[in-house]
Amino acid sequence: MSGRRVGAITKRILQQFRRDHRTLGLLFGAPLVILALLGYLLRGGGDVPRMGVVNLDGGPLGGIVASTLKSSKTVSASSLAQADAEGKLRSGDIAGYVLLPSDFSAKAQQSRLIAPEIHLEGSQPGLSQSILQAVSQSFVGLAGQSGAIQFAARVTFLYGGPSFDTLDYFGAAFIGLVVFFLVFVITAVAFLRERGQGTLERLMASPLRRAEIVLGYMLGFTVLALVQSAEVLAFSLLVLHVHNVGNVALIFLLEALMAIAAVNLGIFLSMFARTEFQAVQFIPLVIVPQLLLAGIIFPISTEPGPLQALSRVLQLTYAVEGLRNIMIKGADLSWSSLQLDLGVVLAFCVLVILAGATTLRRRIA
Amino acid sequence: MAPDTYAVEVEGIAKRFGKQPALDGVSVRIRRGEVYGLLGPNGAGKTTLIRSLVGLVAPEKGTVTVLGRRMPQLPVLARVGYMTQQAALYPDISAEENVRFFGAIHGRENGVREALEFVDLWDRRKSVVSTLSGGMRTRCSLACALVHKPDLLLLDEPTVGVDPQLRVQLWDGFRKMAAGGTSIVVSSHVMDEAERCDRLGLIRFGKLLAEGTVAEIKTRAGVDRLEDAFLKLSEVSES
Numbered sequence: 001m002s003g004r005r006v007g008a009i010t011k012r013i014l015q016q017f018r019r020d021h022r023t024l025g026l027l028f029g030a031p032l033v034i035l036a037l038l039g040y041l042l043r044g045g046g047d048v049p050r051m052g053v054v055n056l057d058g059g060p061l062g063g064i065v066a067s068t069l070k071s072s073k074t075v076s077a078s079s080l081a082q083a084d085a086e087g088k089l090r091s092g093d094i095a096g097y098v099l100l101p102s103d104f105s106a107k108a109q110q111s112r113l114i115a116p117e118i119h120l121e122g123s124q125p126g127l128s129q130s131i132l133q134a135v136s137q138s139f140v141g142l143a144g145q146s147g148a149i150q151f152a153a154r155v156t157f158l159y160g161g162p163s164f165d166t167l168d169y170f171g172a173a174f175i176g177l178v179v180f181f182l183v184f185v186i187t188a189v190a191f192l193r194e195r196g197q198g199t200l201e202r203l204m205a206s207p208l209r210r211a212e213i214v215l216g217y218m219l220g221f222t223v224l225a226l227v228q229s230a231e232v233l234a235f236s237l238l239v240l241h242v243h244n245v246g247n248v249a250l251i252f253l254l255e256a257l258m259a260i261a262a263v264n265l266g267i268f269l270s271m272f273a274r275t276e277f278q279a280v281q282f283i284p285l286v287i288v289p290q291l292l293l294a295g296i297i298f299p300i301s302t303e304p305g306p307l308q309a310l311s312r313v314l315q316l317t318y319a320v321e322g323l324r325n326i327m328i329k330g331a332d333l334s335w336s337s338l339q340l341d342l343g344v345v346l347a348f349c350v351l352v353i354l355a356g357a358t359t360l361r362r363r364i365a
Numbered sequence: 366m367a368p369d370t371y372a373v374e375v376e377g378i379a380k381r382f383g384k385q386p387a388l389d390g391v392s393v394r395i396r397r398g399e400v401y402g403l404l405g406p407n408g409a410g411k412t413t414l415i416r417s418l419v420g421l422v423a424p425e426k427g428t429v430t431v432l433g434r435r436m437p438q439l440p441v442l443a444r445v446g447y448m449t450q451q452a453a454l455y456p457d458i459s460a461e462e463n464v465r466f467f468g469a470i471h472g473r474e475n476g477v478r479e480a481l482e483f484v485d486l487w488d489r490r491k492s493v494v495s496t497l498s499g500g501m502r503t504r505c506s507l508a509c510a511l512v513h514k515p516d517l518l519l520l521d522e523p524t525v526g527v528d529p530q531l532r533v534q535l536w537d538g539f540r541k542m543a544a545g546g547t548s549i550v551v552s553s554h555v556m557d558e559a560e561r562c563d564r565l566g567l568i569r570f571g572k573l574l575a576e577g578t579v580a581e582i583k584t585r586a587g588v589d590r591l592e593d594a595f596l597k598l599s600e601v602s603e604s
């Protein structure tokens with residue numbers, strides 16, 4: 001073991017990075033950006049889940065529960081008429097509502113039974129959980145008034161159901177994500193290898209048009225991506241039994257669009273990297289913020305306002321939403337929300353294809 | 366002479382990278398069916414000149430005409446073969462698959478066997494490129510450049526790392542192609558290869574020092590050896 005030899009390696013590594021400003025920026029900048037984003041997401045005073053309270057109670061207790069809920073900090077509750085609440089639940093304006101039936105007070109006082117109805121939208125387990133918690137907390141006050149009592153809520157789900165778990169929720173999103181990110185990285189690296197090994201130079205000195213290069217690449221990688229998409233989908237549905245009430249062909253269509261977008265994003269972004277090493281650096285730069293903001297982990301409706309606006313311009317948001325619309329809600333092409341999701345993903349595809357083709361031309365000229 | 370007698374006409378092109386001039390007002394005319402040697406030391410501008418012929422370098426000044434067409438222009442590239450200085454190949458596929466690919470993008474599907482036999486690689490055609498030796502890769506790269514039977518063949522230091530026996534064989538091949546009407550530009554920093562060229566261009570510091578047959582250049586410089594001609598002509602151009 002020679003200190004000098006080890007030292008030579010250490011020194012060389014530091015020298016290498018001194019000239020690679022981009023890597024340095026990433027090394028010291030990216031963690032702060034990601035942590036700041038995460039901090040803002042979680043502590044930025046985002047919205048709490050919205051819910052409704054339908055109070056049909058003839059007695060005094062319903063009013064107490066309603067006002068407790070409305071002053072709750074973990075949900076934002078408002079009084080609604082039953083039909084109104086049902087409508088808002090279907091349109092996604094509220095994540096759930098609690099209905100206090102006309103005999104609510106009577107039952108609580110006579111049979112010591114607290115029996116509200118809780119109607120949940122159900123597609124986002126996190127929001128459902130918050131509502132259930134807030135509702136059961138609002139009854140704690142009642143217990144003091146009427147002694148030991150039994151809590152017998154009737155819970156219904158518009159989508160999903162009581163067995164709907166976190167995997168069902170994330171599974172829908174991840175079917176698309178896995179394909180999107182893997183295809184992106186593989187395409188970007190393959191394109192940069194073409195640059196590094198000098199073959200791109202040869203392609204440029206051939207009669208190939210830029211559009212032909214981009215299209216050829218796209219088709220080649222799309223074949224791989226489609227096989228991968230089919231595999232991921234089959235595994236999720238047949239082995240993991242991820243909740244799906246929608247049309248499998250629609251899921252595949254959306255997945256395929258994401259794969260094509262990923263191929264072209266890979267080609268496009270690889271124009272901004274010189275080495276495969278730099279291409280891999282797009283992961284923390286491009287991928288992690290999207291993961292945080294596309295509503296995959298944190299529902300967009302609960303993000304701080306400015307971040308919601310940002311989420312709404314990310315195509316991934318719509319892709320994820322589309323997959324959930326299909327798989328959890330059983331959306332078909334007649335749903336306007338799914339039309340929007342598919343439309344945005346398709347538009348993004350066209351955009352990155354054009355971007356890839358024009359950037360390729362610019363970089364060579 | 367009709368303009369069509371030239372495969373390449375370069376008129377006063379200049380190109381700099383940053384402040385460093387790589388080409389500084391170079392004019393070159395290469396006749397059809399001749400083997401033109403581009404001779405000069407490392408960093409002289411040989412590669413930059415060749416790249417500007419296929420439109421990979423956009424000159425700041427001057428014009429480039431290839432096979433009668435003002436560059437840059439795509440269709441004419443189907444009739445040009447370009448062998449890059451570093452063997453540019455796809456390492457994960459076989460030699461034959463590489464040659465076939467470059468043939469196909471130039472619009473020619475056959476001729477793979479001929480090209481591989483020309484560089485003596487037919488027996489190794491099934492080998493994946495990453496398993497070939499350096500010299501073999503150079504030869505495979507050459508096969509990729511000539512598989513589509515181009516009218517103009519640009520070879521950037523094609524014989525570096527190739528053993529002497531095969532080098533002689535390749536040069537015989539180049540001469541035969543030239544006899545068949547192909548114009549060939551070969552860059553080299555090895556002086557002994559110059560003897561096999563029809564005409565030479567001596568290039569240094571991005572400037573063309575002299576142009577002509579070996580004999581003409583030696584006479585002009587008043588020396589017996591090409592190396593000396595280089596030194597002599599460099600002095601002249603600097604003073």
Ligand SMILES: Nc1ncnc2c1ncn2[C@@H]1O[C@H](COP(=O)(O)OP(=O)(O)O)[C@@H](O)[C@H]1O
Nearest residue numbers: 382385387405406407408409410411412413414
């Ligand atoms: N892409 C480039 N970026 C910066 N400088 C370059 C580039 N290509 C060539 N040069 C510079 O131009 C000069 C000529 O290079 P080149 O044409 O490759 O010489 P040769 O092929 O004769 O060895 C050299 O000084 C080289 O450093």
Ligand SMILES: [Mg+2]
Nearest residue numbers: 411412450521
């Ligand atoms: Mg060179």
